[in-house]
Amino acid sequence: MNVPSASAVRLHVVTGKGGTGKTTVAAATAMSLAMQGQQVLLAEVEGRQGISQVLDTAPLGPTERALVQDPSGGTLHGLAVEAEPALLEYLHKFYKLGRAGSVLDKVGAIDFATTIAPGVRDVLLIGKVYEAVGRTTSGRRKRPVYDSVVLDAPPTGRIGRFLAVNEEVSQVARVGPIRNQADSITRVLQSAITRVHLVTLLEEMPVQETLDAVDELGDLSLRVGSVVANAVRPPLLTDGQAQALTRGGDAARDELVAALQLVDITTGPATVEGLLREGEEHALRSGLQREQLARLEGLAAPLVTLPHLPGGVEDGDLRQLAEAITEQGGL
Ligand SMILES: Nc1ncnc2c1ncn2[C@@H]1O[C@H](COP(=O)(O)OP(=O)(O)OP(=O)(O)O)[C@@H](O)[C@H]1O
Ligand SMILES: [Mg+2]
Numbered sequence: 001m002n003v004p005s006a007s008a009v010r011l012h013v014v015t016g017k018g019g020t021g022k023t024t025v026a027a028a029t030a031m032s033l034a035m036q037g038q039q040v041l042l043a044e045v046e047g048r049q050g051i052s053q054v055l056d057t058a059p060l061g062p063t064e065r066a067l068v069q070d071p072s073g074g075t076l077h078g079l080a081v082e083a084e085p086a087l088l089e090y091l092h093k094f095y096k097l098g099r100a101g102s103v104l105d106k107v108g109a110i111d112f113a114t115t116i117a118p119g120v121r122d123v124l125l126i127g128k129v130y131e132a133v134g135r136t137t138s139g140r141r142k143r144p145v146y147d148s149v150v151l152d153a154p155p156t157g158r159i160g161r162f163l164a165v166n167e168e169v170s171q172v173a174r175v176g177p178i179r180n181q182a183d184s185i186t187r188v189l190q191s192a193i194t195r196v197h198l199v200t201l202l203e204e205m206p207v208q209e210t211l212d213a214v215d216e217l218g219d220l221s222l223r224v225g226s227v228v229a230n231a232v233r234p235p236l237l238t239d240g241q242a243q244a245l246t247r248g249g250d251a252a253r254d255e256l257v258a259a260l261q262l263v264d265i266t267t268g269p270a271t272v273e274g275l276l277r278e279g280e281e282h283a284l285r286s287g288l289q290r291e292q293l294a295r296l297e298g299l300a301a302p303l304v305t306l307p308h309l310p311g312g313v314e315d316g317d318l319r320q321l322a323e324a325i326t327e328q329g330g331l
Contacts, residue, residue, distance in 0.1 A: 016199030023050035034074035119168025195225025242283035
């Protein structure tokens with residue numbers, strides 16, 4: 001079994017602009033680790049049921065559940081972290097408040113923690129992830145229950161505040177157990193076992209958000225892991241063909257008509273014009289992709305690219321993305 005060394009990264013936080021593929025990449029990363037024989041926990045914190053959709057399984061709850069058993073011996077577990085059960089678990093653990101949950105609910109403590117103090121809410125959510133990272137087996141030879149934990153995190157617009165639990169909490173708790181909990185979480189988040197990965201499409205806006213996030217994470221003493229360029233379309237044209245198409249004129253048209261004749265396809269001018277327009281769009285998009293890729297290559301973080309899957313991400317496709325991640329050395 002491929003068990004990570006003591007100094008290896010064990011908490012993978014996956015963020016990125018909304019809709020760029022965070023959940024898909026988080027699931028593929030977790031799958032890649034499970035396919036290498038690891039015990040992996042894949043967790044989400046936004047109550048969106050994104051993971052169960054990507055893995056095509058029943059909705060996840062606040063109790064961990066095995067989702068995929070790999071022939072290598074690895075297992076992928078899923079968890080949807082929710083603030084309220086996390087608070088009850090926390091109170092039970094620290095104050096031995098067994099059945100106090102319902103009482104607290106009546107007096108509004110849960111409302112306080114989940115709505116009035118958003119900083120506390122985030123401590124509860126990430127606190128559950130922190131607990132899973134640090135959990136060990138019982139018995140004499142203790143070892144981590146999970147080799148790796150992958151977090152499908154909030155988007156880049158909110159990731160700084162979400163991970164900066166210390167600063168958020170200091171507004172409501174200067175001392176006491178919540179403060180201590182926030183300090184412990186921050187220590188793990190800033191340690192060498194944690195990496196924050198940034199998912200982006202090769203488009204102007206998400207790439208800009210990625211560059212901004214790298215700066216913000218650095219300011220918070222959080223380590224950036226990989227930058228993932230997701231849904232990259234392979235260029236189908238040579239440079240010469242792309243130039244001919246974007247320049248307009250007859251060269252591209254002549255080449256296209258000749259190529260169509262070669263495979264015995266006779267078409268009218270409308271089809272030829274349509275194909276030329278599509279070709280031009282493809283050439284422009286490829287050029288744009290290349291420009292955005294160059295901006296990402298300027299970063300110190302390793303770049304992982306994942307292909308655009310024309311039919312969207314169906315069931316078996318996740319393994320294909322997982323293999324692509326493994327082949328590039330993992331996140
Ligand atoms: N490599 C890919 N090729 C094709 N489609 C993809 C790829 N990656 C993701 N998608 C599709 O893009 C959509 C958005 O992906 P996903 O839900 O993972 O993004 P997200 O960043 O988690 O979104 P949100 O911000 O809403 O949580 C989904 O329909 C997904 O199937
Ligand atoms: Mg998502």
